[in-house]
Amino acid sequence: MSDNLARLLVTGASGQLGRLVLRNLLATVPPSRVVALVRTAAAGADFASQGVELRIGDYDRPESLEAAMAGIGRVLLISSNDLARRRAQHRAVIAAAQRAGVRFLAYTSVLHADRSPLGLAADHRDTEAALTGSGLDYALLRNGWYTENYFGALAPALAHGAVLGSSGQGRISAAPRADYAAAAAAVLAGGASVAGHVFELAGDSAFTMAEFAAELSRQTGKPVTYADLPKADYKSVLLGAGLPEPVAELVADSSEAARGDTLFDDSRTLSGLIGRPTVPLAESLAVALTVV
Ligand SMILES: NC(=O)c1ccc[n+]([C@@H]2O[C@H](COP(=O)([O-])OP(=O)(O)OC[C@H]3O[C@@H](n4cnc5c(N)ncnc54)[C@H](OP(=O)(O)O)[C@@H]3O)[C@@H](O)[C@H]2O)c1
Incomplete structure (x- = not known):
């Protein structure tokens, strides 16, 4: 079957991305042509009502994955949010895709995964290695930071007049989830021409955390500054705010690693793929502030 007619399966279809x-x-x-992999039918009911076929599958049950990928030509594997299990989960999806006869698999990795010092990049390198060695046609969608990562703490930042982090003067080329999603959809639906490509995906413009605090201050009229903390202190704040230990470690580690511009990229590959500029921080922040 031509790749222009292949059925397209999206994993993590019930998630935000x-x-x-x-x-x-x-x-x-x-x-x-669109198939959604979900763990329960209820999680995909709104898409089913639009004519999307739901396939039930769980990364932790490999036999469910092979059955779910029967007749599928192209797959988007959205990385799992299970930090403890995702290496094995991603390998299970790739192995099931091979067994099911899938031709092409795109994987949402992390920006500059091959050289990124972020602790979380190790899982992505492991999955990239499994995929590039699988014999499947593939694309690596190396996503930079979601702008939304910085919106969870808007209320305390406004209450205390301080944005916290460990990123120093590191520049962060964030883009909203919706922009990465548009790129992933374009690659999944785009035919075989992208097989073997590595896409370093990031926002067109970058900000430091001090610039983020200044923009928050400008839009709200409240004084907000950036307080740069040692990683251990930032992690303590995150634990105190109720984050589970592995998540607090991941956030603090990533924030500290950003000091070295590890979340910066000016290739504009993302805007090139989606055919429009990425949405800048000021615009995303204005929307986020309407619900704070
Ligand atoms: N670039 C960034 O800044 C950034 C930030 C955060 C996360 N991420 C990564 O990007 C991924 C997608 O982001 P997101 O915001 O869409 O995450 P999300 O909303 O947490 O969605 C995660 C998806 O994974 C599915 N999933 C989890 N465990 C599964 C399993 N055992 N079997 C099958 N499906 C399973 C979930 O299904 P259920 O609905 O059934 O739970 C959900 O659909 C995350 O998982 C994470 O790896 C990137």
């Missing part, structure tokens, strides 16, 4: 990918796909391809 997956839902946006499906929305983008449904704007360009008929629903009959």
